[in-house]
Amino acid sequence: MSNKATVGGADNPTTVGGADNPTTEVRAAIVVTGTELLSGRITDCNGPWLARRLGELGVEVAHLMCVGDRPADLAAALRFLASQGVDLVVTSGGLGPTADDLTAEVLARFAGVELELDEAMEQQIAAILARYGHLAPMDPKTLRVANRKQAMVPCGAEPLDPVGTAPGLVVPVVGGPTVIALPGPPHELQAMWPAALATSGAAAVLAPVQPFASARLRLFGLPESEIAATLREVSATLDLAPLEITTCLRGAELEIDIRHRPGAEAICAALIDQLRARHSRYLFSTDGSSLDDQLAGLLTGRRIGLGESCTGGLLAARLTERPGSSAYVAGGVVAYSNAAKTELLGVPAELIEQHGAVSPEVAAAMADGARKRFGADIGCGITGVAGPGGGTEAKPVGYVCLCVTTNDGAALARDPVLPGTRAEIRDRSVTVAMHLLRRVLRAAEAEAAQATGA
Amino acid sequence: MSNKATVGGADNPTTVGGADNPTTEVRAAIVVTGTELLSGRITDCNGPWLARRLGELGVEVAHLMCVGDRPADLAAALRFLASQGVDLVVTSGGLGPTADDLTAEVLARFAGVELELDEAMEQQIAAILARYGHLAPMDPKTLRVANRKQAMVPCGAEPLDPVGTAPGLVVPVVGGPTVIALPGPPHELQAMWPAALATSGAAAVLAPVQPFASARLRLFGLPESEIAATLREVSATLDLAPLEITTCLRGAELEIDIRHRPGAEAICAALIDQLRARHSRYLFSTDGSSLDDQLAGLLTGRRIGLGESCTGGLLAARLTERPGSSAYVAGGVVAYSNAAKTELLGVPAELIEQHGAVSPEVAAAMADGARKRFGADIGCGITGVAGPGGGTEAKPVGYVCLCVTTNDGAALARDPVLPGTRAEIRDRSVTVAMHLLRRVLRAAEAEAAQATGA
Structure with missing residues (x-):
């Protein structure tokens, strides 16, 4: 195990352990095409999405590349990946009808085969384009050329039915990696993924893969260095090598992902037990549920009223993200001015x-005030110095006062000095408030359960 | 010009035009290292950030690669990029003190030189680590080894002073690309960038670069296909080839970026004139200012009160994102329930x-009600069906009623049916509301100016 877990942080997650790749491992690469990705204006989301899907399958992703729309660049990337011995390449983009959509052509050349017309596909695409025709009128000849172009399939490849207007391809390459080519628009790529996996080409590559099992733990309020220290201690008596453990700070919360191959279930369970024993005060989720999930459950059958100053409505916005939240969110007041605090929240x-x-x-x-004003069971108040100006020595930027009160007389308050920019301070304030709400509501549930039991 | 502008959309920006790369062009590549990026759990932000910076300098980014923490993978990526003839490679990550931070070693081998100890750097790092020591205590020997490791510099390279704990490197490679190696944490990488550019190694590579000039236009309410049609029409009389035009839908707004080399200023200005002439109703920004910027300016000296239902506080949260917004945001009510609408907003x-x-x-x-309740000059009310449930034939999901009223009796209302998911409908509602506010406030300003002039 490396001691990298002592560094890391929000933007710099750390992974420790994980058995080195046995030679039977299936290695994949992802190639995302699109000149706009190289300008930095757009952040690619297909690469990370595909990486997560491949990871879930148990496939190791060895390379992720973005190339422009120049065929020579895509061809060079494919040759490079072949030289690295990857078994599977997934590409996104370049399957559209226009002249610069050249993925199918590049793939045919890479596989050393000809392109041939798939007549069924041509008809299918024509039918789809006819439906979309009113959106972007094209003259019939241009349309026919575009149709035909998209229906050209490398010999031996399995075409994938379009989800939008572009078909996908699974291309076997003799002596090289199998290539799954998917369209660039994320919703088309994602919708086409199951069909891609179901092809005989993909199934053949993925046959030897052993899936990963994984667990996710979430903690609140514990420094990441404590987890690193715990992992070092635990590893003295428990061999963690079969586990791949990634810790990642997300705002004020810490996520721990544990991934392993079949056979390491007992080690994984033992580690989770150790983490639970040492950090139960901070550990709030071992089943993958988020804070939002848990709070929505705890608020069911209750009503909440909110009084926000420095968070400016962010807590209300977060709680109402969920469909059905109108059942428990009675309302909120954004009381930025003192007059509003007095007049609207009393x-x-x-x-x-x-x-x-x-x-x-x-x-x-x-x-x-928020609780009473909205006739709610539970209320939450937040007031603080979000910055960047307005801080004093006694109340510096990041000083935030939070309080949760209930009709039953329960109350829980905190006034931390939160780190970060204005946006980070506001976001963290919301997270702290939600954890306070969770704690108060769980205590109320425990009490109710005890009362029923007694 | 390709006709790709007829496709595109939110997740699929389209670029047209742009002169083909002359041979004098400086081409760069970005290599981001980190196994966690290949798991898809973390989306890399260093790559896009560096791509934007390089683009602003006028450098073409030809490849963007993510590789794991295995030295062989980084070495293979560098060899590949050298084979592609890139002039500059920027790497991020792998410069830390631990055993798996191997970028400096890989770079020395790539450049065909030895690593040598930079004693001044060693002392500097020791001083930094002493400051951080209390956060992650290390035994003195481990610490010394870590120090020394980070102070090992490829012979002939220019070291860059640490911003956090890791130094950077600019490594010249005989017969190959110059490599700028920066640390992985984004704030360190970003803070170190100016120093990297100031090195003689970077300056030599970048000397022939001609910077791009660029303009950004923002439109609201115009379908992207209209812009594509306009560009086709304009290109019949104006040669747009020297311009690189990227259109990108961001929620309900459309951004048009125009980039060009020195010499194409007149063509760029002529295109902007044409877009202004044809779409003045929709064009709200030609100077790069965002809707938020403009609204903050228009609200100065006024006070606004908000009444939100389906947006659940998102409009208040967006307006209070900006420091100093307390001067004009009097407050808001999140009136999710009918009772709250009646009692708090009248x-x-x-x-x-x-x-x-x-x-x-x-x-x-x-x-x-919001205007009066908060003693404000201008009020905004939003109520709608954010979905996914709750829609009817008459009031389907996405139906949102918005209204802006002022103390002077001005009013502007819209009730569109907005497309998308619950989150998208809520976000778009906020954008529509802000455009209504902008329009009412600009009309008020124009009136005031006229009154003064008369």
Whole structure:
């Protein structure tokens, strides 16, 4: 195990362990085409999506390349990947009807075969384009040329039915990698993926693959260095080599992904037990559920009212992201001004004067006010200094007061100094608030369960 | 010009025109290292960032590659790029202190030189690590080894001072590309970039580069196909070949980027004039300013109150993203329930009963209510069916009623049916609301200017 886990951080996730690739491993590469990706204006999402799908299948992704729309660049990339001994290449893009969509041609040359017309495909594409015709009128001749171009399939390849207008291809290459060519628009690529896997070409490459099993743990409030230390300690008595462990900071939360091949189930379970034993206070999810999932469940049958200042509506927006949230989100007030805090949330003006708008006292009054104002069971108040200006020595930028109160008299408050930019401070405030809500609601559930049991 | 501009869309921006690369062009490649990038869990942001910076300099990015932390993979990528004749390679990652940080070693081998200890660098790193020591305690021997490792520099390379803990490198390669090696954490990479460009190695490669000039136009409410048609028409009388034109849908807005080498200024200006003449109704920015920038300017000296239902606080959150927004955002109410609409925003219960909670009438009453409630000059109300459930034939999912009203009696309302998922409908509603606000505020400014002039 490397000691890389001592570095890392939000933008720099760290992976430790993981058995070295046995020679039976199936290695894949992803080639994303599109000149716009090389300008940096667009961030590719097909590459990461395909990497996740291949990873889930148990395939190791060895290379991810973006190339422009020049056929020579794609051909060079394919030759390079063949020289690296990869078994499977998945490409995205370049399958459209226009002159610069050249993936099929490049693939035929790479496989050393001719392109041939697939007449059934030609008819299918014509039918699809007829449906789309009103959106982008084309003259009939251009249309016929475009149809035919997209129906040209490398000899021996398996065509994939279009999801949008472009077909896909699975191309076997003698002495080289099998190539799955998918269209560039993400929704078409994603929808076509199952059909690509179902082809005999893909099935043959993927036959020897042993799938990964994986688990995801989520923790809140624990520094990443603590997990690194725990992993070092645990590894003294437990051989973690069969596990690939990735830790990743996401805002104020820490995710731990554990992946392994069949056979390492007991080691994985033992590690999770150790993490649970050492960090139960911070560990809030071992079943993959997110904070949002859990909170939606806990709020069911209740109603919440929100009073937000520095987060400016972000907590309300996050809670209402979910369909059906209207059942438990009664409403919220974005009380940016002191007048709004007083008039809409009933925060006494004297309280603001005495303690300042950013104070635990005002956060509590905002929580109470929001709860009462919306006739809710639980209320949450947030007031803080999001920056970049407005900080003082006593209340620096990042100082945020949060409070959750309930009709039953429960209350939970925090006033941390959160790190980061204005946007990060606002986002983290929302996460902290949601964890406070979760804790209060779980305590209420536990109490109710106890009362029922007694 | 290809006719690719007829396809495209949100996830699939289209680029047309752009002179083919003359042979004097400086071509670059980006190699991002990190096994975690190949798992798809993390989306690389260094590659796009570097691509944008290189593009701004006028350098063409020919390849963008992600490779794992295996030295053989990085070495193979470098050899491939050398074979493709690129002049400059920028790498990120692999410069840390641990055993699997092997970029410097791989680069020395690629350049055919030895690693040598840079003693000044060793002392500098030691001083930095001493400062960080309390965060991740290491035993002194491990620390010394780590220091020394990071201070090993390929012979002839120019080291770059660490921003975090890792130094960077600019490595000249005889008969091959110059390599700029930067650390993986994005804030370190970005902070080190100016120093990398200032090295004599980078300056020598970049000397022949002619910078691009660029313009960005933003339109709202115009279908992308209209722009494609306009470009086809304009190209009949104006040779657009020296321009590289990229159109990209971002939510409900359309961005047009025009890039060119020195000498094509007049063609660029003529194209912008043509676009302005044909689409003035939709064109809202030619100077690069965003909707948010413009609205912040228009709201200065005024106060706004918000009443949101389906957007759940997103409009308030967006307006308060900007530092200093407390000067003009008086506040907002997230009135998810009918009771909240009535009690907090003063929407008459009869109005809701008569027209439904999602109706132009209720949106107008919410705008008025928010304005009055917060003592503001301008109010905005949004109520709609964000879905996925809750749609009817008369009021389908995506039906959103928006209204802006002012104390001067101005009002502007829309009730579009917006496409997309729940998240997209909510985001687009916010964009539409902001455009309505912009239009009302500009009309008010024009009136005020006229009054002053008269």
